[in-house]
Amino acid sequence: MHRRRLSFVLLLWMLVTLGGCATLVADPLPSWNEGATKQAIVALVRATTDSTSKDYVPPEQRVATFDMDGTLWVEHPMYTQVVFAIDRVREIARANPALANQEPYKTIASGDRAAMAKLTEEDLFKAVALSGNGLSVDAYFDIVRQWLRTARHPRYNRPYTDLFYAPMIEAMKYLRGAGYKTYIVTGSGQEFVRAFAPGTLGVPPEQTIGTMLKIDYEMIEGKPALIQKAGIVLVDDKGGKPVAINMIIGRRPHAAFGNSNGDQQMLEWTKGGAGARLAMIVLHDDAVREYAYGPAGGQPDSSIGTFSQALYDEAKSSGWFVISMKNDWKRIFAFEP
Amino acid sequence: MHRRRLSFVLLLWMLVTLGGCATLVADPLPSWNEGATKQAIVALVRATTDSTSKDYVPPEQRVATFDMDGTLWVEHPMYTQVVFAIDRVREIARANPALANQEPYKTIASGDRAAMAKLTEEDLFKAVALSGNGLSVDAYFDIVRQWLRTARHPRYNRPYTDLFYAPMIEAMKYLRGAGYKTYIVTGSGQEFVRAFAPGTLGVPPEQTIGTMLKIDYEMIEGKPALIQKAGIVLVDDKGGKPVAINMIIGRRPHAAFGNSNGDQQMLEWTKGGAGARLAMIVLHDDAVREYAYGPAGGQPDSSIGTFSQALYDEAKSSGWFVISMKNDWKRIFAFEP
Numbered sequence: 001m002h003r004r005r006l007s008f009v010l011l012l013w014m015l016v017t018l019g020g021c022a023t024l025v026a027d028p029l030p031s032w033n034e035g036a037t038k039q040a041i042v043a044l045v046r047a048t049t050d051s052t053s054k055d056y057v058p059p060e061q062r063v064a065t066f067d068m069d070g071t072l073w074v075e076h077p078m079y080t081q082v083v084f085a086i087d088r089v090r091e092i093a094r095a096n097p098a099l100a101n102q103e104p105y106k107t108i109a110s111g112d113r114a115a116m117a118k119l120t121e122e123d124l125f126k127a128v129a130l131s132g133n134g135l136s137v138d139a140y141f142d143i144v145r146q147w148l149r150t151a152r153h154p155r156y157n158r159p160y161t162d163l164f165y166a167p168m169i170e171a172m173k174y175l176r177g178a179g180y181k182t183y184i185v186t187g188s189g190q191e192f193v194r195a196f197a198p199g200t201l202g203v204p205p206e207q208t209i210g211t212m213l214k215i216d217y218e219m220i221e222g223k224p225a226l227i228q229k230a231g232i233v234l235v236d237d238k239g240g241k242p243v244a245i246n247m248i249i250g251r252r253p254h255a256a257f258g259n260s261n262g263d264q265q266m267l268e269w270t271k272g273g274a275g276a277r278l279a280m281i282v283l284h285d286d287a288v289r290e291y292a293y294g295p296a297g298g299q300p301d302s303s304i305g306t307f308s309q310a311l312y313d314e315a316k317s318s319g320w321f322v323i324s325m326k327n328d329w330k331r332i333f334a335f336e337p
Numbered sequence: 338m339h340r341r342r343l344s345f346v347l348l349l350w351m352l353v354t355l356g357g358c359a360t361l362v363a364d365p366l367p368s369w370n371e372g373a374t375k376q377a378i379v380a381l382v383r384a385t386t387d388s389t390s391k392d393y394v395p396p397e398q399r400v401a402t403f404d405m406d407g408t409l410w411v412e413h414p415m416y417t418q419v420v421f422a423i424d425r426v427r428e429i430a431r432a433n434p435a436l437a438n439q440e441p442y443k444t445i446a447s448g449d450r451a452a453m454a455k456l457t458e459e460d461l462f463k464a465v466a467l468s469g470n471g472l473s474v475d476a477y478f479d480i481v482r483q484w485l486r487t488a489r490h491p492r493y494n495r496p497y498t499d500l501f502y503a504p505m506i507e508a509m510k511y512l513r514g515a516g517y518k519t520y521i522v523t524g525s526g527q528e529f530v531r532a533f534a535p536g537t538l539g540v541p542p543e544q545t546i547g548t549m550l551k552i553d554y555e556m557i558e559g560k561p562a563l564i565q566k567a568g569i570v571l572v573d574d575k576g577g578k579p580v581a582i583n584m585i586i587g588r589r590p591h592a593a594f595g596n597s598n599g600d601q602q603m604l605e606w607t608k609g610g611a612g613a614r615l616a617m618i619v620l621h622d623d624a625v626r627e628y629a630y631g632p633a634g635g636q637p638d639s640s641i642g643t644f645s646q647a648l649y650d651e652a653k654s655s656g657w658f659v660i661s662m663k664n665d666w667k668r669i670f671a672f673e674p
Binding site: 060137194205206208212216217223226233234239240241242246248250251265268272 | 397474527531541542543545549552553554555560561563570571576577578579580583584585586587588602605606609
């Protein structure tokens, strides 16, 4: 009797300590349709985490990088940070009539859609720079979070943070469960993304890489503060992505996910490493559930999230996986039934 | 009999799983003399890791930052990276006579100590920039590591990596054991330090923050590469330290260690946070075992590792701890008997 009780305690202890294994039975990627794309993610995890595999990667080297706009959440009809910046410029212009008469702020504040469509990338960047200029990082976080609570996407009429892609969130969690650190590597501003990434994506600030705006250390009324300025330290796009990955991580990713020409160099850099490396690129080809743009979509060469035919050809010839939103994703958003 | 064997197995299992606790009994800081400085480190760890403490800090927020030159290793008579750069310039000049006739390279290559003493900080930076210019990050690592194997410190006649301060290495390990991430935050080049920090200090590349030289993404013979250039992206010194900490970590440290005017802002920024925060500054006041410079030393206002009287006064009035190498450190180097 005593023997059986002790055996039982021992068995229970073993079960508790080994309990994590039970979750392996459930499908970690339920929003993905079965197929080569889903299998490639599972295969990378198996190859790099099985200590008997020739492609085994020690936990500290397990790095996966994710572009944000168009890869983790909706980027059409306009990048979320630009929508935020336009709203901010309007608010600043109301309080500052002198600024309201300067271009491009005048056009932005007008709300004239035809005029706004003619704004250049430089104009939009000026709006982004103005949106945080002179604010401490903490004050800026508060403004971004407040905006995210009230702003709604024009098509889905939902908060922007409802518009993360469920299959990608699953892929992030699956990789984290396998010991990977998941990083965001985005052309959007680093502080903009840090305002919501910890709470919504489970990505901590030290794993959020973005375009780095100039920040100055200043003493404000005897207290140290980090104040945002209008300049740029590093544009985290195209060749800037591997450079920023090196700066913040100092390791080459084993998996990278993108969706546009801005991600090309990150994917090349990832695939250029030895051993098992996974490069995936999201193709927006589902006008019914989301949008269709890019080489196989209904709106080729969209200026928002450009995915050129040349990049598509490179993906196909370089062993990258093109994720078809239409065919690979069972559901796109968590709010779908 | 069976019962006792099972009890024994159970006990053994418990001992193995709880074994880590036994190490708490040993002094984690044996190279520190007893006193207020040592106690302050222990007190921070207790206050921030005891879940019942009002100053409890969740593990993911436990960040400690360490300046390198003069804080983790010897910086006199010259910063290690500058010694490396001077050796590199001489090597490059031998292979490139045109360069050998340009200043400041000509003076550097001459080995004329009197002329070299007159070189400006800008001249020395030019040498640092040249030392990595055009090299891939990996090729540069190889050159730094090769140099570290053969170069010797002029006073100790030992490799530079023998000259880490044993008490600081203990503090780093003690903090890591308490769930802290330990970061290097140095004015030296980020890639220079990454060449040896993982192997010698146990600090991984993603926790190495330094001055960021310009790096470009390039395709070299069809393979992607990160190539160092002579420009600067961010100088990780003075106000640049809190800015770089924000860029790479996005969290305010709970403990920061420095030794010079270049660390002032990092220490201010650390102490400016809520809850328990520790700021420590190493005073080089031990000419017998190491060097004496700074406000209480024999060589005030040294241009290498400047520690001004004003900073000393700020430390004393702001609740920072001044670490006296002479009085607080039982031994300075691991090679001491």
